Amino acid sequence: MLETAVLMLLLTPLVSQEETMKCYTGDPLPVPHEWYQLGCLLIGGMASHISYIVNKVTFVEHPSQNLFDFPDVITKFYQHNLALAFAVNEINKNDNILPNVTLGFHISDSYDSARMTYRTTLDLIFKAHTFLPNYKCGKQKPLLAIIGGLGSDTSFLMMDIIGLYKIPQLIYGSFAPDEIQTMGAPPFYRMVPNENLQYTGIIWLLQHFRWTWVGLFVIDDNSGDQFLRILEPLFSRHGICSAFIRRIPKDARMEDFINNFNDASPIDVSFQERKVGTMITYGESLTIFWLRTYIFSQDSGNKENPLFRKVWIMTMQMDFILTGAARGWGFQMFQGAISFTIHTQEVPGFREFLQIIKPNWTQGDGFLKDFWEQAFDCFFPDPGVPIMDDDSCTGEESLESLPAGLFEMHMSGQSYSIYIAVYALAHALHAMYSPRSKHRPMLVDSNIELQNLKPWQLHSFLRDISFNNSAGETVSFNDKREMRGGFDIMNLVILPNNSFQKVKVGRIDPSDHEGKRFTIDEDRIVLPLSMCNEQCHPGHQKKMKEGEKFCCYDCVQCLDGKISNQTDMDDCFKCPEDQYANKDRNGCIPKVNTFLSYEEPLGLTLASTAVSFSLTTVLVLGMFIKHRDTPIVKANNRDLSYTLLVSLLLCFLSSLLFLGHPGKVICLLQQAAFGIIFSVAVSCVLAKTTIVYLAFMATKPGSRMKKWVGRKVSYSIVIGCSLVQIGICTVWLATFPPFPDLDMHSVNEEIIVQCNEGSVAMFYCVLGYMGILAIISFMVAFLARKLPDTFNEAKFITFSMLAFCSVWLSFIPTYLSTRGKDMVAVEIFSILASTAGLLGCIFCPKCYIIVLRPELNSREKLIRRKC
Template sequence: MAPRDTLCITQYISPTHFTSSQLEALNSTGLLRPPLAAPTCQCNPMSTPVSAATLDNCVFLGEEEKNNLYEDGDVVIGGLFPLHYSPVVSFPTYKTKPAPIIYKYFIPRALRWVQTMVFAIKEINQRSDLLPQLKLGFHIRDSCDDIPVSLRALLVLANGQPERSTTESLNRAEGVERNISDSTLGCDAVHRAVSHVIIGDAASGVSMALLRSLGSFHIPLVSYFASCSCLSNQREFPTFMRTMPSDAFQIRALAQLVSYFGWTWVGVIGVDSDYARFAIQLFLQESVKYGVCAAYTHLYPVTLGQQALDELLDVIQMASSKVIINFASESEMQGILREIRKRNIKGLQWIASEAWATAKALWEKFADLLMGTLGFAIRRADVIPGLKQHLLGLRPPYIHKSAFLAELWEETFNCRLNGSVNSHYHGTGNYLDREPCKGTENLNDVYSAYSDVTQLRVSYNVYKAVYLVAHALEDMSNCKVGMGPFLNDTCADPKNFKPWQLIYYMKRANFSALGEIINFDQNGDPIAYYDLVNWQRKPDGSLNLVKVGFYDASSPAGQSLIINDSVIQWPIGKQALRSVCSDSCPPGSRIARRKGEPMCCFDCVPCAEGEVSNNTDSLECSRCSEDTWPNKARDLCIPKVTEYLSYHELTGILLCGVSVLGACISLSIIGMFLTYKDTPLVRANNMELSFLLLMFLAVCFLVGLLFIGEPSDWFCYLRYPAFGISFALCISCLLAKTAVVLMAFRSTLPGSTVMKWFGPNQQRASVLLGTAVQVIICLIWLLTSPPHANNNTNYHRATIIIECVTGSEVGFWCVLGYIGILACMCFLMAFLARKLPDNFNEAKFITFSMLIFFVVWITFIPVYVSTAGKYTVAVHIFAILASANGLLFCIFAPKCYIIIFKPEKNNKKTLMQR
């Protein structure tokens, strides 16, 4: 399988083969040597001794070669898995040889991923319907979740075995012709086939480094756990694919999750890596759509020292938010939780990214701190048939072949295998003091994350990644000669293809795995689906990852996130914590942003007059229409109250009663006068004018009724002219009566002919003339700018005052002014006639009535101007009734008194007495 142009790291690697950026990455792996570096090889102690100079140039990898799993095949699929993590930080001084990197933790879960890959490949090899003419092999190495180690492992996978012997390679490197055999040199090259496709790595940052270093070789990299959205950039990473959804989808799910529970004030932290940096950046952008703000964002280093932990915990403690989203892996979470327990910080609601949403190992030590955690986990396979038997089928004879398996066995059973190839030890005490393994140990008897198949999520991604490669090879095998996709319609040979030919088929793969349809978008990303899991405690104290919802990116907008609140268990109490910067603004108020603070920090301001808001957290209040007004809560526009002087309210009833009573009294007096029309008292002082005056007074009383009730245009047309004309008639009658009395006593000289101008006809004419002027004024008013009904909202904005507006203020005041002129003339004449020698001088009573008339209407003017609405109308009616009653009682009450109570005085003799 190794092509002639394969880069072989087991030989001398010339720096001229690489660009400057690739040299920098390779240099970090320790693979580049000085120009006379010898090949990487495994030394055979039984071979012929070699010189010291030659041995100095030989890198011994015997132990390392056991830290891998290899099986040959027609196509060997490479695999990179983080079986160890958390390197102990050392700071080389470059004065001494750098110490080897020491890893503190072994990840049994990652070994399950490894075994899933092995299982999937063996399962495919046993199938007759998929790649029947092709055998798949595997070459799996430990990436240690570390870029230099991962890059070194990738180079080994991509190069495979050397084409020439180590001796020949060394001679070519030195430029010297030597005729020494391999046996003479004492080194045997390790035989490995080239891997044209790599499944890995788990971390986004590591995957990016691998792609940038070997991208020019077009080797496909299929990640099962790298989720950074940055990897979707096909221009930068054209050979990258993954069975893990992009973080872009997870971020949308997280933003909707915190918004669903009303958490608008959340802390966002993450490990200082490409994965967390891109995730936090996306979250800050996406959360704005849902009104969610970050109380703080904090990136902490991969290696958490005490200073970094103190900085992080100080931020968490000082913030008011108790909801924390953490973009990190299981390893970083352990250090954070350890420090949180040390400081006794409680009541935090953790939101887990998919990187640690199902990390059960955290529960064993920090169950009390992680109770109620919510997180999005990638799609789970309920079962992968046959996988559990494969995982539990390890036996000591097979375990000795791999340091990975030996380490798992020794860690799980706390024993030591005879002849163990395991070079890592993570327990306490002396490794050599361990009891030897008995050989009867069984993985069925103990719990291990390695054999736990209840949460097959990443394992399922690995399984799908293997099948992706297999189906791409199947499609390549089905290519018909002369109809291929490559140059000149050629096909690729499934047993001898170029990496770029395989990626062509992988990009177009569409297949089914365990009943799920697997396909990819243009960026090489699968369709996103997440389970929302809640960390709950089982009765035995172990972790129960309860599915409480899901996020399906293929669902319609608004239906992608489904949550079952009733089954969620919270860290404290029976409901979700409150985590807001400012409480929600209730309906009837709006949000007022605080200057210089995040959008989630605001004050609530009541809506202005005439405005409402009927939603919580309204940004603006809306103005009500002209005929509506806010209710007291200012959350609803209700019809405005219409106001006018109604017959149904107390004031209207009283005024209506007074009006009718006044008219009835006037008509009663007319009836009385008709009864006693032949008596001297009735006949005196011009009986005809008295009857006319009483009739017009009754009309004046009834005019008041036109001012009560809902105004309309026709009522307004009648109201003011009727008022002006009726009072003009009354005052004109009084003016005529007073003039007759005055002239009668002034024309006593013999031969005077003055009284001929004040006869009955002249009296009637004067009344009509005095009234005609008022009629003309009213006609001009009605024709130019008549009164009309109007809805007035200027005085009380919450009330519609239905009123009659005068139309022309000049017309109104002309009507009122003319009445005043008549009243002044009447008063003047009555005042001059007040002392005339008459036993019953009516001029006195007319004078008093005019005084009352003036007082009423002079008082009316300022009150009328200063009031509004129905009170203006009430004042107007009161003035009409008061002045009419003043005329009625001042003039006719004395006469009625004599007629009823002093009939003996109702004779000519009494009236003629001086």
């Protein structure tokens, strides 16, 4: 597997030019004058080489060569070397940091080999003219710190050796959290923030864009396992599902890589998963290179491939790299990708520094020739050999002409970490020799020379280091030896020449003083949906599919009375009591206050009917008063008839209390007045039938009923029966009186303004007592219906009581089954119907005789019928 260069910093005192020349291995080489301040520049090979054989795909520019059949270098990583040199050069020119001290450095390659990493580390520490581990022979330059490497494997291998000598190691690559937590004390100074912040950023990004159905490409190693162990529980807690997990093999040979992908046929099906709009990829520097190689080896850049229409989210370890024969493929499938990157700033002067780089810039750089040949796809001919073609390097090529996949002119996140790592070491040395340093008493000899420094003495100064770099940012470590700060969120924009630009669209910074821990400019990026199914629109809720992940669901409309006003709601909710759900069930509408008023047709009709019956009753009463001395009026207790007519008149008028907006006084009068007046009316009817029955019973020989026939008995019945109802109503009003109330639940779209009975039991007691009186009256009238008499009205009372009882027996179920205005209308109708029944059945026959048959209303006719 490819590995970046191990960067090692060698610190030396200021020496003469002659001594500096002796630092190079091999014969002394000329050094440009401007690089005198760099001191010893020892270059030991180029950043990692790769050599793979793939027979499936041929290199487009060179059809005769198979892909990866020659050594190749990662030209993009050469910027790391230049960032180190640039930082050292700046420090050596700055008299305010380390006056009279020159920093030197040595860059070596790990070759992705444990053996080479161990050998290079030992060689750097102990080599003089011969390699003798644990011995220093001759004059040496003190090695005080090491910077490297980009991969965790290399850093841990170096730590096995330099940890024994307590040499500080500053790493600029990312590590899985558990790789360091298991070691107790932090073994490194990490120039990047903790990776846990990246997990939080991924969840936040998915939630922000409502991506709940995502695919995962994860490198197949321990760090990939750790990534899944942390991320998948976070997915579950935040409502996100993984449609598939694709493991990317970590193979050293491309042919093994391709075979592993081909064997994973179940995952190939997932490539066609159209609903997965977001792919999260976790790996290392060359993971994108491997993934892109596989896609092109299978589909040769077909843009109809569904993977070309996805949004890729890349973790900070990954990079977009072009190398060798694969440089012609480009990154079109990653257009619009979002990547978390190590935070970087443009350092003043760095771009100008890169512009002057030429193949002959220094003879000490052993990497530059390989880099130049690979970057510009040319070669430097051997001296004395004639040039056979036009592929030779002129040395005038410009780094700015290279696509970003080969080399970037702006400082990358890793290069920026290396840059500030060099400055951190320089400031630590500066603090070490500052008289005001709080750690200076820890030094054995306060006058110690730099040449005799021990690496372990640097740790206490590095831990507490804090300074502002040339980019204007504060550099410091936390208590876990991690660089404070956050990550940048970049958006990949592919250019027509297969190059790309990274546009900063957001930031993750836990230390933001304004509280904006996550920021993103979503207007600058165009993104697809990434869900298992279409969103549930407002008015609908999720319904889980049996046997599917919770991110896959159906959308069902909210039930009556409930709404959802957002997309993808788990449950609908009820509107407030004074509102109701609209037709689409995505919003609430205020309810309208309703009551049975005089203005609406139903109320007007009932009011007109009540007034008409009232006038009719008044007319009958006037007729009876006018003909009060006629036999038909006097026959059945004239006073009871007057009382009954007045009570019927009040019954008709009491129905008007149920119309209009109910107030406190109206609610108190409604049911009580209705109950008392009706009880008086029914009591009068009972008294009439009782007197008729007693009168005829008294005519029998030897009957003792004569003493019961008279006005006292009839008055006693009316007054006694009415007082019982008055007592019931008094108790009702004194304990649980009716009151104005708002019924918000009975009718969906209305608030019913009504009179609450207060005590339902007392209300039914009033109705029940009135019903008992009516039944008794009916029974007495039924018994007296066939008694002979000219003006016997018992049979008419029987019919009136039958109508009265029928109305009120029908009233109870109808009243209970209706709500709002309908319920009030039912009660008014029952009052009018039952009262009209009494008026019609009892008084209509008499009015007929008085008006139309006056000849029957005479004493002679009465006597003749008796005879």
